[in-house]
Amino acid sequence: xxxxxxxxxxxxxxxxxxxxxxxxxxxxxxxxxxxxxxxxxxxxxxxxxxxxxxxxxxxxxxxxxxxxxxxxxxxxxxxxxxxxxxxxxxxxxxxxxxxxxxxxxxxxxxxxxxxxxxxxxxxxxxxxxxxxxxxxxxxxxxxxxxxxxxxxxxxxxxxxxxxxxxxxxxxxxxxxxxxxxxxxxxxxxxxxxxxxxxxxxxxxxxxxxxxxxxxxxxxxxxxxxxxxxxxxxxxxxxxxxxxxxxxxxxxxxxxxxxxxxxxxxxxxxxxxxxxxxxxxxxxxxxxxxxxxxxxxxxxxxxxxxxxxxxxxxxxxxxxxxxxxxxxxxxxxxxxxxxxxxxxxxxxxxxxxxxxxxxxxxxxxxxxxxxxxxxxxxxxxxxxxxxxxxxxxxxxxxxxxxxxxxxxxxxxxxxxxxxxxxxxxxxxxxxxxxxxxxxxxxxxxxxxxxxxxxxxxxxxxxxxxxxxxxxxxxxxxxxxxxxxxxxxxxxxxxxxxxxxxxxxxxxxxxxxxxxxxxxxxxxxxxxxxxxxxxxxxxxxxxxxxxxxxxxxxxxxxxxxxxxxxxxxxxxxxxxxxxxxxxxxxxxxxxxxxxxxxxxxxxxxxxxxxxxxxxxxxxxxxxxxxxxxxxxxxxxxxxxxxxxxxxxxxxxxxxxxx
Amino acid sequence: xxxxxxxxxxxxxxxxxxxxxxxxxxxxxxxxxxxxxxxxxxxxxxxxxxxxxxxxxxxxxxxxxxxxxxxxxxxxxxxxxxxxxxxxxxxxxxxxxxxxxxxxxxxxxxxxxxxxxxxxxxxxxxxxxxxxxxxxxxx
Numbered sequence: 001x002x003x004x005x006x007x008x009x010x011x012x013x014x015x016x017x018x019x020x021x022x023x024x025x026x027x028x029x030x031x032x033x034x035x036x037x038x039x040x041x042x043x044x045x046x047x048x049x050x051x052x053x054x055x056x057x058x059x060x061x062x063x064x065x066x067x068x069x070x071x072x073x074x075x076x077x078x079x080x081x082x083x084x085x086x087x088x089x090x091x092x093x094x095x096x097x098x099x100x101x102x103x104x105x106x107x108x109x110x111x112x113x114x115x116x117x118x119x120x121x122x123x124x125x126x127x128x129x130x131x132x133x134x135x136x137x138x139x140x141x142x143x144x145x146x147x148x149x150x151x152x153x154x155x156x157x158x159x160x161x162x163x164x165x166x167x168x169x170x171x172x173x174x175x176x177x178x179x180x181x182x183x184x185x186x187x188x189x190x191x192x193x194x195x196x197x198x199x200x201x202x203x204x205x206x207x208x209x210x211x212x213x214x215x216x217x218x219x220x221x222x223x224x225x226x227x228x229x230x231x232x233x234x235x236x237x238x239x240x241x242x243x244x245x246x247x248x249x250x251x252x253x254x255x256x257x258x259x260x261x262x263x264x265x266x267x268x269x270x271x272x273x274x275x276x277x278x279x280x281x282x283x284x285x286x287x288x289x290x291x292x293x294x295x296x297x298x299x300x301x302x303x304x305x306x307x308x309x310x311x312x313x314x315x316x317x318x319x320x321x322x323x324x325x326x327x328x329x330x331x332x333x334x335x336x337x338x339x340x341x342x343x344x345x346x347x348x349x350x351x352x353x354x355x356x357x358x359x360x361x362x363x364x365x366x367x368x369x370x371x372x373x374x375x376x377x378x379x380x381x382x383x384x385x386x387x388x389x390x391x392x393x394x395x396x397x398x399x400x401x402x403x404x405x406x407x408x409x410x411x412x413x414x415x416x417x418x419x420x421x422x423x424x425x426x427x428x429x430x431x432x433x434x435x436x437x438x439x440x441x442x443x444x445x446x447x448x449x450x451x452x453x454x455x456x457x458x459x460x461x462x463x464x465x466x467x468x469x470x471x472x473x474x475x476x477x478x479x480x481x482x483x484x485x486x487x488x489x490x491x492x493x494x495x496x497x498x499x500x501x502x503x504x505x506x507x508x509x510x511x512x513x514x515x516x517x518x519x520x521x522x523x524x525x526x527x528x529x530x531x532x533x534x535x536x537x538x539x540x541x542x543x544x545x546x547x548x549x550x551x552x553x554x555x556x557x558x559x560x561x562x563x564x565x566x567x568x569x570x571x572x573x574x575x576x577x578x579x580x581x582x583x584x585x586x587x588x589x590x591x592x593x594x595x596x597x598x599x600x601x602x603x604x605x606x607x608x609x610x611x612x613x614x615x616x617x618x619x620x621x622x623x624x625x626x627x628x629x630x631x632x633x634x635x636x637x638x639x640x641x642x643x644x645x646x647x648x649x650x651x652x653x654x655x656x
Numbered sequence: 657x658x659x660x661x662x663x664x665x666x667x668x669x670x671x672x673x674x675x676x677x678x679x680x681x682x683x684x685x686x687x688x689x690x691x692x693x694x695x696x697x698x699x700x701x702x703x704x705x706x707x708x709x710x711x712x713x714x715x716x717x718x719x720x721x722x723x724x725x726x727x728x729x730x731x732x733x734x735x736x737x738x739x740x741x742x743x744x745x746x747x748x749x750x751x752x753x754x755x756x757x758x759x760x761x762x763x764x765x766x767x768x769x770x771x772x773x774x775x776x777x778x779x780x781x782x783x784x785x786x787x788x789x790x791x792x793x794x795x
Contacts, residue, residue, distance in 0.1 A: 131724045133731060137767035137774055144724075236761040270761050552784060566787075567759070
């Protein structure tokens with residue numbers, strides 16, 4: 001029976017075909033992220049298997065398993081805990097994964113990933129067509145790959161493909177995304193060879209053609225997908241233009257590849273490709289161009305295309321054949337099912353925080369801001385199971401930590417009431433989102449999600465209700481458990497030594513509009529709150545100066561957003577005083593002292609203190625002897641941010 | 657690279673004492689013109705070198721031996737307008753100009769050592785000042 005959403009999104013949910021295999025819909029789970037959950041020597045772990053079971057159940061017609069490196073030396077290995085496929089000893093776990101995918105009704109594709117320029121992570125060097133040094137010092141110094149090594153590498157890819165098919169996979173995929181070996185050969189930026197593998201675009205594409213031929217010969221009955229850049233975003237550094245990218249796709253088509261997955265950008269590209277500052281649909285034109293040129297080859301696409309209705313529309317217009325989706329499914333593995341059931345309003349959206357990528361480049365397993373269970377599927381503590389005893393739970397604070405905890409606990413059968421002193425849920429996130437320079441609607445989607453899910457799971461939310469000791473005494477007989485999720489605020493105690501500190505304004509009062517800031521503003525603290533507010537106030541026309549005690553601004557930002565804020569602060573011409581502290585605040589302005597004692601006076605009519613912050617724990621101590629169980633989560637433990645708020649709220653909700 | 661005024665470069669970089677004082681003696685930063693990069697870094701082009709010594713930063717010129725042979729830790733490659741722009745800002749704030757040019761894509765910035773090795777050699781502040789945060793990954 002057709003589900004209601006399948007009728008609405010009929011192009012997306014129509015059956016498809018790749019090679020000889022029928023797919024139940026036009027959705028491909030993209031292997032866009034390596035999990036780093038596996039052993040250092042390439043074996044798939046139980047953690048990975050549990051995660052893959054979730055991926056298999058996403059409902060996608062095609063599931064691409066994450067990239068495995070094909071060579072025993074590890075020159076193709078880009079991530080410390082990447083999986084390997086250079087030997088039969090790895091096969092049992094691949095067989096298990098192929099089994100999961102087939103059991104769930106999907107077509108299983110195994111990606112083979114030789115990272116080239118980004119490889120050799122354990123070796124101290126990497127191989128690429130020519131010696132072009134790294135622009136990102138995270139990666140290893142390069143060596144030029146010899147012709148013998150090229151032949152061996154092609155052979156290793158073909159053997160890995162054969163192995164994948166023997167493990168039960170229906171097809172394979174090779175990838176240039178995002179600047180891996182295949183891309184290194186294709187691109188003028190990294191391929192400066194003078195032999196038959198370099199120079200003209202025909203020569204640069206030779207490695208790719210040999211790779212495709214070898215894999216097609218090794219696995220003639222199984223489809224092959226090739227991920228190719230529609231845009232490298234490296235052209236201003238001498239890389240390929242978009243037209244050259246299409247020419248290379250033409251070569252792949254001529255070799256009889258079954259699918260081209262169009263991708264965008266290299267790791268080292270100077271421009272953003274998938275961050276929150278790129279609007280959804282921005283890159284769709286690249287897939288449309290490819291589809292127009294190659295009407296008889298399947299085109300898959302999904303970069304910065306998070307919404308099923310947009311994907312459905314693109315397929316209807318013939319812009320591509322398969323919606324390739326990964327990150328939105330990290331955030332909500334139920335996305336496809338919710339779309340099929342016409343429950344898109346319940347989708348937990350990827351907010352583009354790029355926590356996943358930021359962690360990978362710190363050699364950590366990937367996690368997701370929005371999906372606290374990601375990577376913990378194997379751990380019972382992260383499962384939402386029916387509560388052994390139904391409890392009456394009160395949650396104090398309707399920010400992300402409180403709401404996450406409340407909804408998770410309610411899903412388990414508890415009766416939950418949330419008390420919030422303001423007039424809406426979302427806590428500080430609402431105000432932070434409204435001042436965000438990237439895409440406020442992304443962060444606001446978190447708040448909307450909580451509104452929808454609280455209603456769905458019967459969480460009572462009592463707004464405009466402050467939970468103080470007096471209030472607690474009036475309700476404590478009703479509850480078994482109290483959760484304090486009251487967030488964090490300015491640490492006024494820490495500012496007491498500063499003459500005039502009583503003049504400082506709370507950033508949330510300014511962000512919410514409760515306090516109107518003047519025209520000349522000093523913001524104390526160059527962390528994410530201080531920078532976000534400064535950028536917003538500057539855009540509204542104020543003169544803003546940031547004063548930061550540390551050597552640099554943005555110390556609490558993830559790498560993905562550190563450069564964005566640095567850029568915004570520079571573009572907006574916001575002066576920053578680092579290694580500096582506030583010496584005195586007067587009606588005229590702020591006296592700032594740097595670490596060498598140099599004094600500067602900045603005229604200001606408003607001084608906003610975003611730092612130091614402290615956890616709001618006053619009620620915690622008052623409630624200690626009032627209730628059976630008392631817990632605390634989120635910024636009320638220690639001021640941090642959204643990732644930790646959601647993760648802790650969820651874990652606590654699973655545990656109570 | 658066109659002939660450069662070593663004295664002006666020396667004076668310009670000397671004004672950033674703190675930024676370079678952490679660099680381990682022997683650390684070297686090279687600057688070449690984009691034209692030198694044809695054919696994988698053609699040997700023989702001129703390279704401006706910022707060289708950390710026990711006595712401070714020394715500016716000198718040398719020959720760019722190509723990507724494979726060069727022994728600088730960091731290599732900056734600038735197009736002609738960028739070189740002109742740097743030259744014009746030697747009397748004011750050349751590192752701020754370099755930072756802007758890197759961000760604009762007019763200077764390509766190559767690291768020939770890994771981040772941890774560079775940090776150990778005292779490059780942390782310089783990388784920050786040159787706008788390392790703007791370069792790649794997590795985009």
